[in-house]
Amino acid sequence: MAAVIEAEGLGKDYTVAEGPLLRRRRRRVSAVRDVSFRVAPGEIVGYLGPNGAGKSTTLKMLIGILAPSTGRVRVTGLEPVRARTRLARRIGVVFGQRTTLWWDLPLRDSLALTRHLYRVPRADHARRLAELTEVLELAPFLATPVRQLSLGQRMRGDLAAALLHAPQVLVLDEPTIGLDVVSKTAIREFLLRLNAERGTTILLTTHDLGDVQRLCRRVMVIDGGRLAFDGDLTGLHAVAPSPRTLVVDLAAPAAPIAVPGARTVRVEGPRQWLELEGNPARVIAQVAADYEVADITLREPDIEEVVHRIYADR
Numbered sequence: 001m002a003a004v005i006e007a008e009g010l011g012k013d014y015t016v017a018e019g020p021l022l023r024r025r026r027r028r029v030s031a032v033r034d035v036s037f038r039v040a041p042g043e044i045v046g047y048l049g050p051n052g053a054g055k056s057t058t059l060k061m062l063i064g065i066l067a068p069s070t071g072r073v074r075v076t077g078l079e080p081v082r083a084r085t086r087l088a089r090r091i092g093v094v095f096g097q098r099t100t101l102w103w104d105l106p107l108r109d110s111l112a113l114t115r116h117l118y119r120v121p122r123a124d125h126a127r128r129l130a131e132l133t134e135v136l137e138l139a140p141f142l143a144t145p146v147r148q149l150s151l152g153q154r155m156r157g158d159l160a161a162a163l164l165h166a167p168q169v170l171v172l173d174e175p176t177i178g179l180d181v182v183s184k185t186a187i188r189e190f191l192l193r194l195n196a197e198r199g200t201t202i203l204l205t206t207h208d209l210g211d212v213q214r215l216c217r218r219v220m221v222i223d224g225g226r227l228a229f230d231g232d233l234t235g236l237h238a239v240a241p242s243p244r245t246l247v248v249d250l251a252a253p254a255a256p257i258a259v260p261g262a263r264t265v266r267v268e269g270p271r272q273w274l275e276l277e278g279n280p281a282r283v284i285a286q287v288a289a290d291y292e293v294a295d296i297t298l299r300e301p302d303i304e305e306v307v308h309r310i311y312a313d314r
């Protein structure tokens, strides 16, 4: 099957000025180096990596904001920088940290304006707006100016704006950043539904392991600008097994907790961090039996840890 996104030896260098004002030197930074991958129609792919790994730079090349320094990229068969306007009608883009909505206008007006931006026929626009209003539950705040929306509401508005022209591909940069658990779940379920019902191909960056676990059948990990892993989640955990952590708040500071199936890795006053090696329920029961505990929480490894382990293990 033809790939929806195709990158071959993709690279991007930035030139940065360094040093004191009168003795500035220019240095080249390779943000992305020799990255190759293909994404098939209908895939949901997580593009992961630590801060500064090159994720946003790659996304910007895919959507045509940045020209590659080396290699080539095609999205729906188009070269993004050259065919930026045509490509814009086939892809939707949401950057979690920024909004494409008009800050001072009611959400409804922003969504109406996208019709002109993408030249969507009026009837199609109205039908999709009705659908998106329903599934994203936008009705209660359609009349609210964007600046007054909560982060979760704004994200739902941004998703609607990115999808009103029914793009084949959705590119998301940190779509759940800063959201509470309920909003995160709503966004994830919406994306799964969009993918299942419309076959929309989704490429997303995230630091949230919950996003990855719920959404991504495939993950690509980039670090230092290079693609370090491309495969399914089981494969990622196999190359970088990350233990879950038990955070225990004791009633008072104490010596490091010693129980079978866990290893105490950090102690700060009454709080201790235990890396789980065995069955969590058994470890929790043992800690509760042996120590005076004020609170216990189980923390899943975040994607940052999983990614760092790939390199630590090398």
Ligand SMILES: Nc1ncnc2c1ncn2[C@@H]1O[C@H](COP(=O)(O)OP(=O)(O)OP(=O)(O)O)[C@@H](O)[C@H]1O
Pocket: 014, 015, 016, 029, 030, 031, 049, 050, 051, 052, 053, 054, 055, 056, 057, 058
């Ligand atoms: N406009 C720019 N000029 C110079 N260097 C840049 C520019 N944009 C990014 N870089 C550098 O390129 C590298 C990759 O940055 P990029 O923003 O792509 O990383 P990222 O994986 O998206 O990180 P984060 O998770 O923090 O958003 C970093 O070293 C960054 O400092």
